[in-house]
Amino acid sequence: MVSDLLHTLGIYMGEEADLLSAKEGENAGGFWEHFGFYALNERLLLHLRAGWDAPWMPDNWEAREDLAPFREEARLLVNRMREATSGNRRWGWKDPRNSITIQFWKSILPDAKVVICVRNPVEVAASLCARNNLSVAAASRLWLRYYENILTHVPRENRVITIYENYFDNFEEELGRVSSALGIAVDHNMMVQARAHAKQELHHNRSTPQELHGGDFAPELIQMYDCLLEEARTGEAVALPISTSEMNEAHPALNADAADFARSRFNAEIAQREEHMRRLSHENSLLKKKLAGLEQRLGEFAEQLYVWEEEKVAQASRLSTLVGKAMEVHRALGGRYAELLALHNEVNRHLKETKSFMPRWVRRSETLNYVYRSIKSIHRGIKLLRLQKYLNDAMAQNLDLLTQVAAILARNNAPKESILPGLECSGTDKTKVDIARLTTVLRQRLS
Numbered sequence: 001m002v003s004d005l006l007h008t009l010g011i012y013m014g015e016e017a018d019l020l021s022a023k024e025g026e027n028a029g030g031f032w033e034h035f036g037f038y039a040l041n042e043r044l045l046l047h048l049r050a051g052w053d054a055p056w057m058p059d060n061w062e063a064r065e066d067l068a069p070f071r072e073e074a075r076l077l078v079n080r081m082r083e084a085t086s087g088n089r090r091w092g093w094k095d096p097r098n099s100i101t102i103q104f105w106k107s108i109l110p111d112a113k114v115v116i117c118v119r120n121p122v123e124v125a126a127s128l129c130a131r132n133n134l135s136v137a138a139a140s141r142l143w144l145r146y147y148e149n150i151l152t153h154v155p156r157e158n159r160v161i162t163i164y165e166n167y168f169d170n171f172e173e174e175l176g177r178v179s180s181a182l183g184i185a186v187d188h189n190m191m192v193q194a195r196a197h198a199k200q201e202l203h204h205n206r207s208t209p210q211e212l213h214g215g216d217f218a219p220e221l222i223q224m225y226d227c228l229l230e231e232a233r234t235g236e237a238v239a240l241p242i243s244t245s246e247m248n249e250a251h252p253a254l255n256a257d258a259a260d261f262a263r264s265r266f267n268a269e270i271a272q273r274e275e276h277m278r279r280l281s282h283e284n285s286l287l288k289k290k291l292a293g294l295e296q297r298l299g300e301f302a303e304q305l306y307v308w309e310e311e312k313v314a315q316a317s318r319l320s321t322l323v324g325k326a327m328e329v330h331r332a333l334g335g336r337y338a339e340l341l342a343l344h345n346e347v348n349r350h351l352k353e354t355k356s357f358m359p360r361w362v363r364r365s366e367t368l369n370y371v372y373r374s375i376k377s378i379h380r381g382i383k384l385l386r387l388q389k390y391l392n393d394a395m396a397q398n399l400d401l402l403t404q405v406a407a408i409l410a411r412n413n414a415p416k417e418s419i420l421p422g423l424e425c426s427g428t429d430k431t432k433v434d435i436a437r438l439t440t441v442l443r444q445r446l447s
Contacts (some may be wrong), residue, residue, distance in 0.1 A: 001198060002117050002162060003032035003094040005175060008194045009184050012084060012091040017286075021278050034093040036077045041097035044070050044104065053132070055100040055145050062103035074108045090182070099146040102153050113182055114154045118147070118228045119164040121221055122207035136216075144221045147228065148240065156237035163232050167198045319408050326401040333394040340387050344380070402439045 007013050014034045021031075045051050047070070048061055061067075081091045098105060098114075105112065125139035134142075151159075160181035166174035172191055179186045186194075212222060223241035230238050 001167065002115065002164070002178075004197045005167075005194050006092070006115070006178075006182075007032065008197055009179055009186060009190060010090065011182075011184075012081065012089055013093060014081070015084070017283060021282055032094050034095070036080075037093045038095050038097070040070065040073055040077065041095055041101050044101055045097065050100070052097050052100075053134070053138075053142065055142065055149070057100065062107060067104070070104070071108065074105070078108060090184070096146070099150040102150050106153065111158065114150070114159045115178065115182070116147075116150060116154075116159055116161045116228075117164060118161055118225075118232065120207050120209070120212060121217065121225055122212050122215060126207075140217055140221050144218070144224055147224055151240060156231075161228055161232040163229065166232075171195055171198055315408050315411065319405060322401050322405055322408075326398055326405075329394055329397050329401070333391070336390055337387070340383065340390075344383055347380075347383070399439060399443065406436060406439060 003013060013019065013032055014036075018034050018036065019031070020033045020035055020038060042052075044067070045055075047067075048057055050057055058064075081093075085091045092113075092115075102114070121140060121143045124143050125134075125136045128134045128139040128142070129136060160178055162174060162178045172195075175191065175194060176186060212225065220241045227238045227241060230236075
């Protein structure tokens with residue numbers, strides 16, 4: 001639950017496929033344990049002939065040279081999490097086994113913040129008895145060993161203790177204290193969203209401090225629980241009730257019997273392989289859903305492609321028709337221009353002939369020359385005005401056609417310069433025409 005809350009506040013715990021899946025009857029909201037860190041802790045404990053239920057480790061085990069492959073794998077896991085967050089987002093992982101392998105992880109991440117979740121040992125013992133068939137005495141020894149080890153090896157400035165029961169009695173204060181210790185700013189909306197993850201119905205095996213003090217529990221366990229509550233309340237570290245050496249003497253290793261150890265490790269291996277099978281089955285179902293989705297999208301793309309092809313053929317036909325009309329106008333304009341040019345030449349020829357028949361003294365007369373030039377200019381101006389109007393009408397018609405052509409090319413994502421049928425130079429290859437530029441020139445000419 002606490003890991004789920006921290007994830008809600010923005011701490012990256014891994015991708016969905018990286019997390020252990022929930023088991024029927026256990027943690028319906030998921031375990032929030034990263035499979036890579038979980039599996040590494042399991043193999044590390046097995047290598048040291050220990051286990052989650054046998055957490056007594058050899059002396060100075062964290063400095064052993066044969067742990068080098070485990071350190072390399074741990075660095076790879078850490079780098080993977082850093083890359084997934086691009087180095088600008090908080091990340092973490094949850095695994096109760098960290099409590100007994102914390103010395104190993106400190107060598108990889110010496111400044112890591114540790115969130116220590118505390119639950120009444122009576123409730124923990126009841127859960128372990130029901131789930132793992134442990135006795136109350138064995139469950140109590142495990143509880144005490146876990147907290148004794150992590151408090152010994154994690155300094156006060158790098159840890160924050162959070163009490164499970166407080167999330168149901170005073171949610172905002174407890175989560176605010178933890179988020180503040182981790183440097184996370186929490187606003188009202190985030191608090192409301194996170195509160196939905198602290199579900200009362202998932203709080204099983206409820207007990208009270210009176211049951212702990214009145215039950216058959218070791219005094220050092222009760223003292224340890226009281227120390228944890230006190231540090232969570234005041235924020236000040238308190239002296240531990242028992243040392244490591246004293247604890248090992250008082251509670252011998254649970255795996256002293258070889259048969260019990262072998263059975264414990266066999267059960268752990270089976271559980272790990274079952275988790276592998278669950279993960280493979282889950283990934284297989286995800287791949288099937290993705291494949292079905294891809295097949296559906298492929299069908300949609302094929303149908304859309306067929307529609308696009310039909311539209312492309314229709315638009316190509318329309319484009320060809322428009323270009324044909326434009327070329328007809330272009331040819332008609334060329335013919336009319338040739339007629340006007342011939343008429344202009346004919347008028348010039350008549351004027352020259354008329355002038356040639358005049359007497360020499362008349363041709364030399366400045367006045368008559370001025371009249372002649374004026375008549376010639378007026379005549380040419382009239383012809384040019386007629387020609388100008390004809391050209392403007394033709395250019396306006398071409399401009400309208402080119403605008404339609406440009407719109408069709410834009411819808412078909414055609415290149416800016418395209419080869420249009422009919423717009424070729426005589427005796428040369430087809431020439432690319434910039435439709436947009438040609439349209440701009442025609443508008444300038446018309447204006």
